[in-house]
Amino acid sequence: MYSNSHDSGSVLKITMTSLEEDDRPVYLAGDFNDWNPQHADFQLTKDRGTYSIELQLPAGVTEVAFKFTRGGWENGEIDKHGNITPNRVAAVDAGSVETIVDRWRTNWSPYKPVFSPIIELVSDAFEIPQLQKTRRVWALLPHDYHDNSDRYPVLYLQDAQNLFNESSEFGNWEIDKKLSILAEYGRGDVIIVAVEHGEKDRAKEYTLGPNKVLNGSEGKKMIRFMADTLKTYIDKRYRTQPGRETTGIGGSSLGGLISIYAGFLYPEVYSKLMIFSPSLWAAPTLTFPMLPLLDPFVSKVYMYAGDNESAHLVTHVRSFVQRMQQQVAHIEAELIFKTSFRAGGQHREFYWAQEFPRALEWLFYDSSEDALLVSSRKKNRTHD
Numbered sequence: 440m441y442s443n444s445h446d447s448g449s450v451l452k453i454t455m456t457s458l459e460e461d462d463r464p465v466y467l468a469g470d471f472n473d474w475n476p477q478h479a480d481f482q483l484t485k486d487r488g489t490y491s492i493e494l495q496l497p498a499g500v501t502e503v504a505f506k507f508t509r510g511g512w513e514n515g516e517i518d519k520h521g522n523i524t525p526n527r528v529a530a531v532d533a534g535s536v537e538t539i540v541d542r543w544r545t546n547w548s549p550y551k552p553v554f555s556p557i558i559e560l561v562s563d564a565f566e567i568p569q570l571q572k573t574r575r576v577w578a579l580l581p582h583d584y585h586d587n588s589d590r591y592p593v594l595y596l597q598d599a600q601n602l603f604n605e606s607s608e609f610g611n612w613e614i615d616k617k618l619s620i621l622a623e624y625g626r627g628d629v630i631i632v633a634v635e636h637g638e639k640d641r642a643k644e645y646t647l648g649p650n651k652v653l654n655g656s657e658g659k660k661m662i663r664f665m666a667d668t669l670k671t672y673i674d675k676r677y678r679t680q681p682g683r684e685t686t687g688i689g690g691s692s693l694g695g696l697i698s699i700y701a702g703f704l705y706p707e708v709y710s711k712l713m714i715f716s717p718s719l720w721a722a723p724t725l726t727f728p729m730l731p732l733l734d735p736f737v738s739k740v741y742m743y744a745g746d747n748e749s750a751h752l753v754t755h756v757r758s759f760v761q762r763m764q765q766q767v768a769h770i771e772a773e774l775i776f777k778t779s780f781r782a783g784g785q786h787r788e789f790y791w792a793q794e795f796p797r798a799l800e801w802l803f804y805d806s807s808e809d810a811l812l813v814s815s816r817k818k819n820r821t822h823d
Contacts, residue, residue, distance in 0.1 A: 443472070443480040448498025452535040454491045455483065455507055459542050463514065465490045469505030469526075476508040476515065483507075502530050507540055512624075513547040513796065516540045521549045523623060546793055547620050554582050554622040556615055556631070558603065561676070568668065569660035570644070572637070575599070576669065578677065579615065579631040582622055590678045591630045592803055594713065595665055597645070597690030597698060599633035601788050610788040617796045629803055632673055634665065636694070645693035646721055647700055662701040666708045683736070687802055689713025691791050696721060702738065703763075706772070711802040712740040715791045716748055719755040737773045741798040743791070745784015753780055777801055 453467065467481040468474045471494065475481070483490035494503065504526045508515045516524050519541040529536040556579040564573035577599050581591060596614075601607050603615040614631060621627045637644045640657070647658040665688070674681040688709045690698045695717035702712040740763075744756045760776050767774045779797065784790045 443495050449496045449500065449531050451494045451496060451503065451529060451531050452491060453494065453505070453529065454489060454535065454537045455540055456489050457540045461509060461543055463509040466508050466510060467492055467505055468508055469503055471496065471503055476512050477510045496531055500531055502528055504528050509543050513793065514544050517542050517544055521551070547617055547796060550616045550619040551623055552619065554619040554627065556580055556582055556618045556627070557584055558615065565669070567664045569664045570657060574637065575635040577633040579618060579633065580677070581627050581630070588678065590680045591628055592685035593630045593632060593673065593679050594687040594689060594711070594799070595632045595634065597634060597636060597694030599635040602633050607788070612788055612792040612795050614795055617792065621796055621799065626800060626804060629799065630677060630679060632669070634669070642693060645697040658697050658700060661697060662704065665701060666705045670708065683708055683710045687711030687713060691715035692786065693718045693721070702740070706736055706738060710736065710738050712738065713798045713802060714740060715743045715794060716745065716752065716786055717742070717756070719759055720751070737775065739775045739802055741777050741779070741801055743779045743781070743794045743798065745781045745786065745790055747783050748786040
């Protein structure tokens with residue numbers, strides 16, 4: 440990526456007219472800025488109903504590919520029917536190009552049901568031998584799962600009641616709708632396994648003692664169930680990519696806390712952690728005895744917190760990341776953290792819903808816009 444704040448070899452002026460009234464600022468994302476959808480150097484200048492920017496391009500660049508956003512891919516341009524627009528391409532020697540945008544997404548909406556995941560009830564009473572209990576477990580499969588023989592990465596999520604249930608008391612993450620939009624972009628090739636929480640036993644099952652929540656916690660048994668029992672079953676029943684490089688776990692609040700424990704105590708099982716608003720206050724000095732592996736490992740950890748959740752959550756998250764980086768420096772392993780702090784963000788499903796697509800993309804896709812970490816769509820996948 441290069442800056443747009445200095446003179447270079449060529450100048451291309453891009454002008455855009457929006458047919459839909461919208462007060463949000465407009466940004467340019469393209470192959471010249473790593474497709475960053477909200478880079479300050481590439482914000483367009485508004486003049487009445489028209490937006491424009493002058494791109495300073497290095498010598499030798501003959502054309503550029505680009506799109507417009509309102510500050511993120513969840514707020515990107517779409518056509519009048521709600522479809523994703525193809526990349527725009529402009530020749531640099533033209534000097535200028537005029538474009539029109541019909542409509543804009545707002546917080547990932549609208550979504551298309553045709554791309555919605557297939558939601559299956561894995562079991563209404565899945566046996567948890569470690570706890571001598573049963574639990575409802577769901578699987579969200581890619582919309583075209585039954586049309587091919589491909590194998591898929593897997594993300595295990597806590598608190599299934601609040602992930603896609605429209606009647607949830609506190610709202611839901613809308614992961615079915617978010618997966619539909621990601622699939623439309625060609626980024627929906629992930630199986631989600633959602634485990635319902637234990638209602639009155641939720642705090643007990645999502646913590647490890649001693650902690651500030653309660654005594655007699657059962658979190659260690661729960662993460663053993665997910666890593667040893669549930670994962671084994673899922674890998675047999677569905678076409679998964681079972682290796683640690685293609686397996687993740689995540690959750691929010693206490694569900695985020697237990698997912699941290701699961702990820703760090705079972706690094707041979709999980710390499711990707713999606714941690715939203717973790718209840719780090721329950722274990723403020725959290726550390727982990729990193730398991731010695733025969734081979735060095737790399738894990739990716741996406742951590743989100745809103746600055747309006749509690750007085751200390753953002754501070755706790757920053758402190759946790761620092762402690763983990765210091766701890767892992769003494770062993771042959773690497774932790775790659777990405778932190779996201781939302782101004783005004785509250786401890787609610789609405790905010791976790793907005794963060795879910797960003798976290799899923801970062802965890803399962805590399806830094807380029809098109810390539811999956813494990814495989815690019817419809818290419819280089821493993822098959823039966």
